[in-house]
Amino acid sequence: PFDAEEVLVLDIATKEVSYIHTHRTGTSKWCGIVVHGDRLFCAPCHAKEVLVIYPSGRKVEFIDTQDATIFKWHGIVAHGAHLYCAPHHSDKVLVIEAATH
DSSP states (O other): OOSOSEEEEEETTTTEEEEEEOOOOSSSOEEEEEEETTEEEEEESSSSEEEEEETTTTEEEEEEOOOOOSSOEEEEEEETTEEEEEESSOSSOEEEEGGGO
């Protein structure tokens, strides 16, 4: 969710729409999503945290980056056991060890 507070869930079999609430407000929170194992990870743009979505349990968790600046990262990719968020205005690539989160 870039500006929304909820993750949009579309069941392609039934064509039903539902939502998973993040309990986070604001704009430009996350930008980019990747699947790794049974979870989805979203790159933080304005948000301080990486958004971790557990689709089967319909819940979310967060990984704190301790970076409160805006337009940090834009896009995320999985490679092996790690996730990489591309810098937007950040001067570094964000690397996440997916197995530990």
